[in-house]
Each structure stands twice: as structure tokens, then as C-alpha cells.
Amino acid sequence: MKKANTGQKFTGAGMLGYFLRGSRALFLISILSGLVVTFLNVVIPQIISFTVDSVIGDEPSGGIFAFFADLFGGTEHLKSAVWMIALVIVGIAVVMAVFQYCVTYFNTRANQTLMRGMRNKLFAHIQRLPLGWHVTHQTGDIIQRCTTDADVISNFIANQLVPLFRLIIMVVLSLTLMFVMNVWLALIAAAFIPVLIGYSLVFYTKARKSFKKCDEEEGVLSTYAQENLTGVRVVRAFGRERYERDKFEKQNVYYTGLWVRIEKFLALYWTSNDFVAALQCMLLIVVGTVFCLQGSISPGDLVAFISYNTMLMGPVRQLGRIISNMSRAGVSIARIGEIMNADEEEYGVAGTLSGDIEFKNVSFWYEEDKPVLRGVSFKIPEGSTLGVIGGTGSGKSSLMYLLDRLYPVSGGEITIGGVNINDIPPATLRANIGFVLQEGYLYSGTIAENIAMAGENTDDGAIVHAAEAACVDENIRSFASGYQTVVGERGVTLSGGQKQRVSIARTLVRKTPVLIFDDSLSAVDSDTDAAIRARLAREFGNATVILISHRITTVMHADNIVVMENGEVAEQGTSAELIEKGGIYRRIYDMQMSLPDDLKEEVGYGG
Amino acid sequence: MADKIKAKAGKKANKARFFGLSKLWPFLTVYKKMFLSMIVCVILVGIFNTIMPLFQRYAFDHFIAEETLGGIVPFVLLYVLCLLLTMVLDFIASYNCCKLEMYVLRDMRRAAFNHLQTLSVSYFNTNSVGKIHARVMSDTSNISSIISWDVYQGGWNLTYILSAVVIMLVLNPLLALCVIVIIPLVAVVSCYFQRKLTVLNRRVREINSEITGGFNEGITGVETAKTLAVEDKLDRSFFDSTDRMRRQATRLGHHRSLFYTIIAFASSVALALVLWYGGVLTMDAVIELGTLTVFMTYAQGIMSPVQWSVDAIADMITVKVNAERLSTLLETKSDVSDTPEVVEKYGDTFHPKRENWEPLYGDVEFRDVTFKYPDGEEYVLEHFNLKVPQGTNVAIVGETGAGKSTLVNLVCRFFEPTEGRVLIDGRDARERSVQWLHSHIGYVLQTPHLFSGTVRENLLYGKEDATQEELDAAVKSVNADRIIARLENGYDSRVGEGGNTLSTGEKQLLSFARAILADPAIFVLDEATSSIDTLTERLIQDAIEKLMKGRTSFIIAHRLSTIRSADIILVVENGKIVERGKHDELLHARGRYYNLYIKQFREEKVKSI
Secondary structure: OOOOOOOOOHHHHHHHHHHHHOHHHHHHHHHHHHHHHHHHHHHHHHHHHHHHHHHHOOOOOOOEEHHHHHHOOOHHHHOOOOOHHHHHHHHHHHHHHHHHHHHHHHHHHHHHHHHHHHHHHHHHHHOOOHHHHHOOOOOOHHHHHHHHHHHHHHHHHHHHHHHHHHHEEEEEEEEHHHHOHHHHHHHHHHHHHHHHHHHHHHHHHHHHHHHHHHHHHHHHHHHHHHHHHHOOHHHHHHOOHHHHHHHHHHHHHHHHHHHHHHHHHHHHHHHHHHHHHHHHHHHHHHHHHHHHHHHHOHHHHHHHHHHHHHHHHHHHHHHHHHHOOOOOOOHHHHHHHHHHHHOOOOOOOOOOOOEEEEEEOOEEEEEOOOOOEEEEEEEEEEEEEEEEEEHHHHHHHHHHHHOOOOEEEEEEEEEEOOEEEOOOOOOHHHHHHHHHEOOOOOOOOHHHHHHOOOOOOOOHHHHHHHHOOOOOOOHHHHHHHHHHHOOOOEEOOOHHHHHHHHHHHHOOOOOOEEEEEEEOOOOHHHHHHHHHHHHHHOOOOOOOOEEOOHHHHHHHOOOEEEEEEEEEEEEEEEHHHHHHOOOOHHHHHHHHOOOOHHHHHHHOOOO | HHHOOOOOOOOHHHHHHHHHHHHHHHHOOOOOOHHHHHHHHHHHHHHHHHHHHHHHHHHHHHHHHHHHOOOHHHHHHHHHHHHHHHHHHHHHHHHHHHHHHHHHHHHHHHHHHHHHHHOOHHHHOOOOHHHHHHHHHHHHHHHHHHHHHHHHHHHHHHHHHHHHHHHHHHHHHHHHHHHHHHHHHHHHHHHHHHEEEEEEEEHHHHHHHHHHHHHHHHOHHHHHHHHOOOHHHHHHHHHHHHHHHHHHHHHHHHHHHHHHHHHHHHHHHHHHHHHHHHHHHHHOOOOOOHHHHHHHHHHOHHHHHHHHHHHHHHHHHHHHHHHHHHHHHHHOOOOOOOOOOHHHEOOOOOOOOOHHOOOOOEEEEEEEEEEEOOOOOOOEEEEEEEOOOOOOOEEEEOOOOOOOOHHHHHHHOOOOOEEEEEEEEEEEHHHOOOHHHOOOOOOOOOOOOOOOOOHHHHHHHHOOOOOOOHHHHHHHOOHHHHHHOOOOOHHHHHHOHHHHOOOOOHHHHHHHHHHHHHOOOEEEEEEEOOOHHHHHHHHHHHHHHHHHOOEEEEOOOHHHHHHHOEEEEEEEEEOEEEEEEEEHHHHHHHHHHHHHHHOOOOOOOOHHH
């Protein structure tokens, strides 16, 4: 992304602005249409008021209405043609309908554009964050931020911030008109505004905690059900159905009680809120009637006044909730900001790569006091094969992560063709190094798509060829849908060995000059392992190959073998040399190449 | 002929659907009073809400028109009284509605969960956890919210429409027609859009879950993406999803806007009609000004209730699907169940009669057993005979996916033999209750399953009333005491969801301790294949030996030492038992076991470096 490593961090508002690029104009259309609708909304009561007073009643019309009345042939004429007024209302309604449509439609469109942008930016950004960042963040948490928090933000903008303009204008406009009509009556109406807003603000702020608590408790209930289902064999085998029932029952009852209590307050809040609003309306009718009798307001104006009051109360009752929700949006913005403000890797532009690979006194650590690698040195001449063997946690995989610049080297240097890899863009490294992970991720889609994805315009022939080289072609053909078999969550589950071989095929398609197999044959049996290596030697004879394994047969034919122990190179050389030497390699060799004692007897192997 | 059968099946399905809905009644009848008081109150609230404009009318027609304030005090009092009544009634209605929702939800979840406890393992093999979980959690929640809140909504709205229509008809039938003619139009429009929006909504939800899946892939597969340098390609396929989302959701927005606009426009048309015809009537002094304002209020207020009623009714139709799913679950019969006689003597799942339980010694015999999985086509056992005297260790070996768990499933009565019998202590297993058998079996899974909660709670799973001494002894005997010592709160430390704060090896050891506490006569173990560090490996080895000692055991074995020391080894291939005997005999035979043994040996060596 363009933003990479500028070192510049987003503020909350800055990030919103960044996400809003491309949807601002649409939101603006929605807001402006909203203003038109609001104004027209205000006009209708005016017409009704005029009709009631001057057409139906006999009060003289004044100001702008007299002008319009003249346009339609004068008030007297209108008396005999009320349908004209009705027609005007329908006319206004048509215009209002058009703009009302625009309000909702453009708001949705803008919101969806915003969401698309936000999701795309998040996705692309996360893809390009360094591996170190991913290791320190929980998958579930990141997904939560990208989905729930993103929804909160879009909801905030589309359903709260944008309508807020309209609500405020509505409040201001109707209040102004009310004050123009009758100051005292308007004061009575306005007196209720802070009460209602304050009431809902306090309520929603408090209620949110309770709602959260409820959600959490339902989560617990859900977990109980989930664990009961996944552990059904344990439950059955220990005959603990009764215990499970009681556990679920207790939480079920607790959760229910919690909700019922909250809903009681919610019901209390809603009904009392309704009551206060209705009380306000009643006061206006009663006082308005009195004023009407005193002559300080006309009946028509009173009807209009009450209409405006209805328009006023709607928004006022929503304001409290909107304001209290804003804090929630703030939290979500901060959570997404944390992701957006992390620095992306600098990929650079992919070029070619060749030459010998050399590790010179390389060290690596996540935390300084716990080194993973210490002073590792070895050389891999171009086109040769290196075997790396060592136990779990010996640091053999870390070596390759450094070579591919997935992690930065902490000490020493790695060079390729004499150039420090820190000066080679990761794009170049990764375009030239085919790195098969121990547990490569298969993407949802068909097997063919998975194999083809890393190559440039891979055709069917190339896919099959790679699958054959990885000794997985036969397996794939045995599936009912062959290469079109869908893998992943909704498709067939491949065995560990099949997955590994598909991963290998996917890497082979790329035809990279360097190939790394990071324990990526571990779930494959020794015979297949050997067959794959034979194919590699035949077809990728010119490639530099690095084989990492627990299995001695995997590495024993390599040109050079590095034995890793506790993050250090314990010994290196060819298989013959190392056997001769009688060190760790020799020990592993003896152990893995031997037969079990009872079998030796059985086959007369002697001992 | 075939068509006839199909037609019949169709009828049956229809009937089942009908019953699916009627299945809900038992859950509702318990709360008859609550339900009735909600309906009555909501109807009253609807009526009160509708008559409120009449006060305004009275004010205009009486006080203003007649220019008098006489009777304003009783007017205000009555007005306030109505408001208060409305508030109280609405509170009762909505509080009862919420209680109804939550209680029915609770009862349905309880019924579903408890019923699941009585189903055999085969049900869980054929239905995914996700689906069953949705039955218990989401379907129930949909049903209960619809039968409470939608009834409340529908009740209020229909009442409002009805009473407004009645009041208008009483005040002036002809003027009332101006409003009433619009209602069916709005209803038709609502039905049309309702259907359209449901379809679009579903599509949007589908794409939404696709997007969540995309994020999941992008994050879980980030290492792969980087090493393959396919970030741009992944971007493109993700962008494609979000783009489709934008298009579909915008379309949804278009229909929704159109819908709401039409409803609002209909209100305006009704208002215009009332103003026109009502205005004429008022000028002709047929009606008074107050009446006109009442009509204007209804004209503007009645269209949304029409739309909401349609919404509520549409929801009530969709609840059928959820109700069917739930009732299917509740009607599923366990394929491993005790006969009434057995239940009579030994009790059922939730009410075991322990006093009648005989001890279990651990003699197991398969006599002429033929078996086929309920969802399978092939017989995996045919006339199989095997005697396992008390204290015998049986090892079952074979490749992954060869079907090694069949015998274990039969011994545990997770499945019943298709033909033949499994004898426990010389008597058919079906003569005693499932609970009786299960409480004498110790079971350790390949992937150890712990429940969220404390270590203690998990251990007590083996024996509910175990004393601290028993806990200590069990933990020590499987070398799990070092785990307890390491944990901050000892036995009372929380293990997290699925026990995930512990390592696999630790979970394994704790599940051994749990099995030891149960002091089972029969021990069943599915050995782990995952590699564990050497030290823990040795501890586990040690624990297994202790558990096997003196007990009848069935072990799906991967470790050479376990296999070698077994009394009987069964070799399984393609679901069938192909070789059986002792280690030396089988090795000597140079058959499948021989090859398997060498392979296993190599794997173990590779893992041990």
C-alpha cells in the first residue's frame, strides 16, 4: 500500500478520513437530500395550517401564503377548490419521495463504498504486515477487529453521524418555527428536550454495560454447549450427562434471569419515556387550547405547532442513544487504528537473484536474552543441495525464515551472490525462493486453483506436471472431482501428507532457482519422500535446494549437511564424513537406520 | 407408481411440517397466562394509542370551537389517566413479552440440550457440531424472539389499524374511505417488498460470511502468502468479494429505499385526500375542525403499522423453518437405548438407580458380531468372535483411517452391533443400562478433551465425589503432579476453553488422571500420534502402563512399547480385522503386522531426535 513505512501514524479522525475517501460525495448527496426532505417536511404543516385558518376558517392569510393563494386564484377561489391544495400536497409528496429515496439509497451506497474500502485497505494492509506482527497478535482478535469493529464504524457513520445532521437541522428548524408561532408554547415544548436527552443518555450508557455482560454470559452458555458437543465421547464414556445437564441448566437459568432483569429496566425506560413525551404533547394541547381561546395563537397554527412538535420529538428521543453510541465507535476506531498504524514490510520490486548463499556468523532472537540462533555459518554453492537436520527447537526452521526475510537477522549477515540480503528487496527474495512450509495453508477453492495460484498463467499441463513431480497426482485423480475437488472448510479434507504434497506442487509450479523444504515431507512416508526427491533431482537439477528434516534418509544424499543443536551448528559435512566423525549425526543415523532388536532376531540379522 | 410414492412422501412431509409448528405449543402452554396478559395488554395499549388523537379533537371541537374552558379540569385528569394507564399496560405487555421470550428460550434450550445428552455417539458422527450447536443456540433464539416480539408487534399494529378504522368509520364513513382504500395497496406493496428483501438479505449474509472467511484465510495463511508472494492475487480475490458485497447490499438498499418511500408517499396521498374531502366537509359544516385533525393524524399514522404488520407476519412464517429443525432434533431417537425393563431396574440417563447396579469385572466377549455403521454401506465386522478375559490388554493397530475405533465403539456401546452380541461379564450388554456400563469405563481420547473450568472440575469428571487425597494420588500416579505444582492456583487454575492454556502433553496426563479416578474395570485409550517432547512421552508411557495393569483394556495403539506388551494384537485394514495374535507370532508370520511394525519403528525413531 502507498502508506507503507512513511512512519506517519493515523489519528482517529485522520483514519476515518482515509477510509471515507471515495464515499464522501455520496454521503454528501444523502445529507443534502435529507435537508431538502426536512424543509419540505416543515412546509406541509404550514400548508395545512393555512388551509385550516384561511381556507376552511376565515382568517386573512398573510405573507407568503397570500402570494401563493393569489397564484391559485385567491383564497376565495381556493375555498371552492380545496382539491388544488390537496394536489399541491401530493406534488410536494412526490418531490419529497424522490429526495427521501435519495437519502436512503445514497446513504447505503456510500456506506457500502466505505465498507468496501475499509475492508480492502485492512485486508491488503494485514497481508503486508511483517510476520513478527502476526505472531504477536491473535487471529481471532484481528478478525474480530476487521468484522465487528469495522461494522461498528460504518454503522456509526451511516446510521448515526449522517442522520445526526438531519436530526439537528430538524430540531433547529422545528424549534425556530415553533418559537415564531408562539414563544411560551415553544418554551414548554423545549423544556422537555434536555430531560429526554439526558434520560436516554444516562440509560443507554448504563445499559450498555449490562448488555455486554449479557452477551458474555450467553457466550459462556454457548461454550458449554459447544464443549458438550465436541466432548460428547468423554461425557458418554464417563456417564456424566447429568452433571452436564446441571451445568448447562445453571448457566441457562442465570443468563435468563440476567436478561429478564435488564429487560425490566428497558421496558420501564421505554414506557416512562413514552409517557414523558405524551405528557409534553398533552401540555401543549391543553395550554395551546387556552392560548387559542385567549387569541394568542390561531387554531390552524396550533395544529401546525403540534405537527412540528411531533417532528421535534422524534429526533430528540434518538439523540440520547446516538450520543451514547459514539463512545463505542471511538473504541472501535482505536482498535482498527492499532492495525492500520502498524508498519508494512517494504517489498520493493522483484528482480533476479543468483549466486552462492552464505550464512556468516548469523544470530537471531525474539527476545535478546533468549537467542534462537547463535553464530551460525555455512555456505550453499549455487546449484548444490544442503541438508539440515536437528531436533525440535534446534533452530533449523528459523534459518530459512531469515533467508526469506520473514524475520530480520539479529546479528551477523546472510549474503546471496555476495550481497547482504538486507539490501535485496523481499520481493526479489520471495520471487526467487520457493519455500515450502511444514504446514502450508491451502486456500478454499479447487486443488487446481491452489496449485496454479503462485505461478504466472499456469495452464492445466503445468499443474498436472507439478502434481506428478510432488507425487500427489495419483491421489488427486482418485477423488471424485479430481483436480476440481474443492478443499478447505466446505470441501474435502485432505490428509496431512496430501496437503504437504499439494503445497510442494504449488511451489514447484513457480520454477524458482532456490527451493526450500522446511520439514515439508514429514507427513509423507519414506518411500514417497524418496520418490519426490528423485523427481526433483531430475527436473530441478540446476536449482539450489535446501532440505530440512528430522529424517536422515531425506538429507543423507545432500552435498553438504548441517547438523543443528540448540541454535548452533554442531557439525557439518557430507553424510560419509559425518558418519566417519562419529558425532551427533552418526548417532541419529544409527538410531534411524537400525532395525528393532526383536526384528533383528526374527530376520536373522544377527547383531 | 413412483409418482404415487413421491406424492405420498410429499403429503407425509407436509404433515411433518405442520407438526413441526405444533411442536411449539408445549413450550408456550406453560406460559399461557403470560402470553394472554401480554396480548390483552398490547391490544389495550393499541386502543389507547389510537384514541389519543380524540383528546385533541375534543379540545378543538369543544373548547376552541365553543370558546369555553368549562370542563377542562376533568379533561386534563382523564387525559393524564389515559396516559398513565397506557404506560402501565405497556409496561406489563413488554415485560411479559420479554419474560415470555426468555423463558421459552430457556426451556427450548434446556429441552434440546437435555435431549442431546440421551442421544448416542452415532448422532454426533453424522451431524456436525456446528449444525447441532446452531439448533441449540440460534434456532431456539429465533423462535422465541418471533413468538414474543413479533406477536407483540403484530398485536399492537393490527389493533392500531383496526381501532383507527373503526373510529374513522364512526366519525365519518365516507371520509374514512379516503384512508381505508390506501391500506390494501400498502399491504400489497409491503408483501411484495418483504419477499424481495428476504431474498436479498440472505444473499448479503452469504457474501458477508464469505468476507469473514476471506479475512480468516488472509490472516491464518499469511506465512504461506508471503513465501509464495501471492499477496496481490489474494487481494484481488478478496476485493472481488467486497465488490460483490457492495453491489448486492446497494441493491438491497435500493429496494429498501423504494419500499419506505412508497409507504411515506402513500401516507401523504391519504393526507391529501383527507384534506381535500375533509376540508370540503368542514366548510360545509358536516364535520368539525377537530374531527379533521383526527383524520389527518390517522392518515399519516396508519401506513407504517400496515407495513410493520406485514413484517411481523412474514417473520412468523419464517419461524416454521426453525421450528422444524428444532422438533426434528427433539424427535430424534437414540439408536442406543435401554429397554423399558432395563430402565425400570437400572434407571435412565438422568436418574440412575445405582443401588441396583451390579459390579463390573471386565470380561468382554464378542459373540458372532456383525456390524455396519448406520451411515455406511459395507459390513466392517462379519460373524466376529473374540474373548477378552478380565485383565487382558488388547492393542488395535493399523494405518490412519483404517477403522480402528470400531471395536472400541462397540465395547463402549457408542454403537450397537447390527447382529450378534457383546457380552459383559457373560451377559448381553443390553441387559444392563448404558449408564451402568459407562460409569465403569475409563476413556482417554487421542486428542485429549478438557472442559473450560478448573483443573479440579476436570479431574472430578472421573469421580464426582473424589476426596483431595484421591485426587492427589491419581495425579501423582500418572506423573501429573508436576503440572499442578507449576500452575499458579494449583487445582483451582482455569484451563481455558478446551483446556487450551495447557500443552497437549499436559492435557494428556490430566486426562489419564481423570480416567484413573474413575477406577474403571475397562480402560479404553486412543493413543496420540502427535509428537510430544521426550520427557513427557516417557511420563505418558509410564501412566499408560499403570492404567493397563490389572484392567481389561482396548488400546488403539501407536507406540511400539504399548503394542509389544499387549496380550492380543488386532491388525485392522480397510475397516476389517485382517490379522490377530501376539507380537511374536505376528512378526513371525511376516504379514501386514510385520510391515506395519517396521514402519512404526522408523517413524518413532525419526520423531525421537
